[in-house]
Amino acid sequence: GGADFECEMLVLGAGPGGYSAAFRSADLGMKTILVERYATLGGVCLNVGCIPSKALLHNAAVIDEVAHLEANGIKFGKPEIDIDQLRGYKEKVIGKLTGGLAGMAKARKVDIVRGIGTFIDPHHIAVDLTTGSGKDLKNERVVVKFQKAIIAAGSRVVKLPFIPEDPRIVDSTGALELKFVPKKMLVIGGGIIGLEMGTVYSTLGARLDVVEMMDGLMQGPDRDLVKVWQKMNEHRFDNIMLNTKTTAVEAREDGIYVTFEGEKAPKEPQRYDLVLVAAGRAPNGKFIGAENAGVVVTDRGFIPVDKQMRTNVPHIFAIGDIVGQPMLAHKAVHEAHVAAEVAHGEKAYFDARVIPGVAYTDPEVAWVGMTEAQAKAEGIKIEKSVFPWAASGRAIANGRDEGFTKLIFDAETHQVIGGGIVGTHAGDMIGEVCLAIEMGCDATDIGKTIHPHPTLGESIGMAAEVAHGSCTDLP
Numbered sequence: 001g002g003a004d005f006e007c008e009m010l011v012l013g014a015g016p017g018g019y020s021a022a023f024r025s026a027d028l029g030m031k032t033i034l035v036e037r038y039a040t041l042g043g044v045c046l047n048v049g050c051i052p053s054k055a056l057l058h059n060a061a062v063i064d065e066v067a068h069l070e071a072n073g074i075k076f077g078k079p080e081i082d083i084d085q086l087r088g089y090k091e092k093v094i095g096k097l098t099g100g101l102a103g104m105a106k107a108r109k110v111d112i113v114r115g116i117g118t119f120i121d122p123h124h125i126a127v128d129l130t131t132g133s134g135k136d137l138k139n140e141r142v143v144v145k146f147q148k149a150i151i152a153a154g155s156r157v158v159k160l161p162f163i164p165e166d167p168r169i170v171d172s173t174g175a176l177e178l179k180f181v182p183k184k185m186l187v188i189g190g191g192i193i194g195l196e197m198g199t200v201y202s203t204l205g206a207r208l209d210v211v212e213m214m215d216g217l218m219q220g221p222d223r224d225l226v227k228v229w230q231k232m233n234e235h236r237f238d239n240i241m242l243n244t245k246t247t248a249v250e251a252r253e254d255g256i257y258v259t260f261e262g263e264k265a266p267k268e269p270q271r272y273d274l275v276l277v278a279a280g281r282a283p284n285g286k287f288i289g290a291e292n293a294g295v296v297v298t299d300r301g302f303i304p305v306d307k308q309m310r311t312n313v314p315h316i317f318a319i320g321d322i323v324g325q326p327m328l329a330h331k332a333v334h335e336a337h338v339a340a341e342v343a344h345g346e347k348a349y350f351d352a353r354v355i356p357g358v359a360y361t362d363p364e365v366a367w368v369g370m371t372e373a374q375a376k377a378e379g380i381k382i383e384k385s386v387f388p389w390a391a392s393g394r395a396i397a398n399g400r401d402e403g404f405t406k407l408i409f410d411a412e413t414h415q416v417i418g419g420g421i422v423g424t425h426a427g428d429m430i431g432e433v434c435l436a437i438e439m440g441c442d443a444t445d446i447g448k449t450i451h452p453h454p455t456l457g458e459s460i461g462m463a464a465e466v467a468h469g470s471c472t473d474l475p
């Protein structure tokens, strides 16, 4: 059939995966069209994810930090919080970044078609145009013909079936809207997103309960790292319910009543002023008409791809949250570059040895590669070395010496294969461990690298020095 627009590269979805793919495609000389339903570029990450959460977490961390100073003889008193202004600050941060992306798209001559895309065959996509914020349809459909496509339609919040509609029950997007600060808040799901948002609300004055089906909060990093975070954060919680299921949620006039099931769970329904549902995210694979293009989608909605990010249809690629875990922005961006380059005919492929994870809580927890738990489960022989921040001049000077830095080495090759850091700014430092793993460094390489003193980053060098002493076959 006919088409309203034609392009060499069609990118569906303008999150970190989609805009990176579109920009790289355009830079490589392909005529590129980017389809996005919402008014701004940036997807979940910029609009309702990574960036707004960090804008709020930064303010929370400063409030908490200032409170620590009281022990040093510096008192600021109780903070006065204007929640409207704080929300405005968050919006301003988003605006700066999405505005920047719009400028970059324009500079590269990436055309944006604003609407909901649905594939109609392997070379055509229909776009139902949207208005304003992107939530409403214009009742106008255009068809784009493409030679190649990159699917970057991301993921969405998992909704629990038994949860009613009520303004006092929110998902992460609702929590980021920061409408009010509740007295008593429940976080359903003790993962990173729930704990980050819980941190913000708790610092602003809420008392927290958290309920988690698994036997620990923050799945992913080793328990020794999480333990430090938990000890420093216990004061925020009235009740941490592990191995516990949420079985019923009822909205009453005086609050949201939640029923739990678990050994240590309260028998009576508990009352909350705000409930945050942070029970995971699901891929959008089933909502884009992939079947019309012949693209395979799994039962759960993921799109399987090979190392070149190709789907089963050779000229259609997929990247980001929609292709699988970990659902992280930095993974999406790297996959995006591979997809665009392969589509352009280059021999690129996605071969990251490791993808780091960070909980931007206070203290932060950052980890990458092999964990001790994983090594144990898989029977891999490792050596580890730990540098406690109680011996770090900078951490002590900062009054924040609760953290530690851990490196994990392959017992045979002595190469670094994993690492974890808990402490302030851990997320900013884990990149060095990622580089060390990608480059196949051993303890000597890191230990003999001169790190600036006194810094928190020095702790990575120190951890390597500790291991260096214990390695047998070093030159």
Ligand code: FAD
Residues within 6 Å of the ligand: 012, 013, 014, 015, 016, 017, 018, 035, 036, 037, 038, 042, 043, 044, 045, 046, 048, 049, 050, 051, 053, 115, 116, 117, 118, 152, 153, 154, 155, 172, 173, 193, 284, 287, 288, 319, 320, 321, 322, 327, 328, 329, 330, 331, 332, 360
């Ligand atoms: P998305 O960002 O989900 O973008 C997909 C885009 O496609 C969306 O804009 C959507 O509107 C559009 N779209 C989908 N279907 C269609 C269609 N049919 N037609 C038109 N447009 C469509 N990750 C980190 O790395 N660090 C963090 O600190 C972090 N914090 C987070 C905090 C929160 C609260 C949340 C929810 C997530 C966070 N994440 C974080 C995860 C991160 O946001 C995602 O991994 C990332 O956004 C995935 O990028 P993506 O390009 O795959 O998809």
